Amino acid sequence: MRLIFLGPPGAGKGTQAQILRERFGAKQISTGDILRENRSNGTELGKLAENYMRGGVLVPDEVIVKMIEAELQQLQGGFIMDGFPRTVAQAQAFDALLHAQQTPLDAVVLFNADRDTLFTRLTARWTNPRTGRSYNTVTNPPRVPGIDDEDGSPLVQREDDKPETVRKRLDVYERQTAPLVEYYRASGKLVEVDALACVDDVTRELIRKVDALVHTAR
Numbered sequence: 001m002r003l004i005f006l007g008p009p010g011a012g013k014g015t016q017a018q019i020l021r022e023r024f025g026a027k028q029i030s031t032g033d034i035l036r037e038n039r040s041n042g043t044e045l046g047k048l049a050e051n052y053m054r055g056g057v058l059v060p061d062e063v064i065v066k067m068i069e070a071e072l073q074q075l076q077g078g079f080i081m082d083g084f085p086r087t088v089a090q091a092q093a094f095d096a097l098l099h100a101q102q103t104p105l106d107a108v109v110l111f112n113a114d115r116d117t118l119f120t121r122l123t124a125r126w127t128n129p130r131t132g133r134s135y136n137t138v139t140n141p142p143r144v145p146g147i148d149d150e151d152g153s154p155l156v157q158r159e160d161d162k163p164e165t166v167r168k169r170l171d172v173y174e175r176q177t178a179p180l181v182e183y184y185r186a187s188g189k190l191v192e193v194d195a196l197a198c199v200d201d202v203t204r205e206l207i208r209k210v211d212a213l214v215h216t217a218r
């Protein structure tokens, strides 16, 4: 299965990708996680991306496209793109890569959520830096505050989840990424989910709609 999860920051794309990667037999490819890993390993890519990420703005398209190209080369089987593409230029470059490989997309899932809720969610988000699993201190708190339920690691707040940066990231989404909704709607592969429902309901709606789309396409 080849899927793109599209939606504003904080809409739960990463959470659903983690839940669904086994169900869809697909690798989760999160460009944000790859960049953060490069940043903590001090690679050239990490150094290059650092300032953009800290400011809540997008890393240049050519850097991201090169990164995705490398991921696709290593990939066997399907993928769930989480946080990519984020601009029309990235989407066009991705289409060209998939076309060259003759591996068309199955569906693009749009996570719908309003800005005020996202703002609250993001500023309450705590993550396990080791696994990427995230919690929300309001809607989905860990059993013990500050500790991951699964492996007991201390949870941290991302630097770019501070209020000023969150505002900026939401602006960047509206300006640069939201145009992708019409781009993918035109391809007939867009399905929409209510990202504000509880995690299990989002999973169910997503599976139902992706399955329906894939069955009609066959």
Ligand code: AMP
Pocket: 009, 031, 032, 033, 035, 052, 053, 054, 056, 057, 058, 059, 060, 064, 082, 083, 084, 085, 086, 090, 160, 169
């Ligand atoms: P995320 O974890 O997806 O919210 O991404 C964190 C930050 O990484 C973003 O604010 C951007 O600076 C950068 N980033 C992640 N994915 C992309 C992308 N597809 N294009 C450009 N920048 C990205």
